[in-house]
Amino acid sequence: MVQAGSDSTGVSTDMISMNSTVKLTYRNTATFFGVHVTSTPVALTYSQLTIGSGTVKKFYQSRTSQRNMAVTVIGDKIPLYGSGASLSTPTGITTLPVPLKLEFTVRSRAYVLGKLVKPKFYKKIECSIVYDTNKLNVPISLKNCTYN
Incomplete structure (x- = not known):
């Protein structure tokens, strides 16, 4: 939701608030060892401006198993x-x-x-998403992501 407001210094600007959930599956395919998993904050950006972020909690994933996670990505009155x-x-x-x-x-x-x-195993995940207001509360596929 976009609304008019002012930032902390008093400059008038449009402000955006958003609330979303990112669902993902972590799969450990190793047959001999489990892994300890952490993540950088999950950032949602618009025009190089971070409008929302969320965190993945640390966890341990045993060998040859997988876990489904839901990460809440929230932004409140971002100028x-x-x-x-x-x-x-x-x-x-x-x-x-x-x-x-x-x-x-x-x-x-x-x-x-x-x-x-x-x-250590690092995977950088980047997804391009097109948010359409005509499809509110409809899951957006993350099939077009890159994994480096």
């Missing part, structure tokens, strides 16, 4: 500073499709042979 001019409407809800980017890095660490061997 747009002119970048959201096309989003502003009298009702506060835009009718245009909005291009967004979701990005975070999943970090996995295994302890093999006690703590003698500690391999």
Whole structure:
């Protein structure tokens, strides 16, 4: 939702608030060891401006298993500073499709042979999303993500 307001210094600008959930599955395909998993904050950006973020809790994933997770991504009254001019409407809800980017890095660490061997696995995940207000409460597929 876009609304008029002012930032902490008193500059008038449009403000955006959003609330979403990202569902993902973590799969450990290793047959000999489990992994300890952490993540950078899950960031949702619009025009290089972070409009929402969420965190993945640390967890341990045993060998040859998987886990489904839901991460809440929230942004509350984030100032747009002119970048959201096309989003502003009298009702506060835009009718245009909005291009967004979701990005975070999943970090996995295994302890093999006690703590003698500690391999690390990093996966940077970036997803391009088009938010359409005509499809509220409809899941958006994350099939077009890149995993580096």
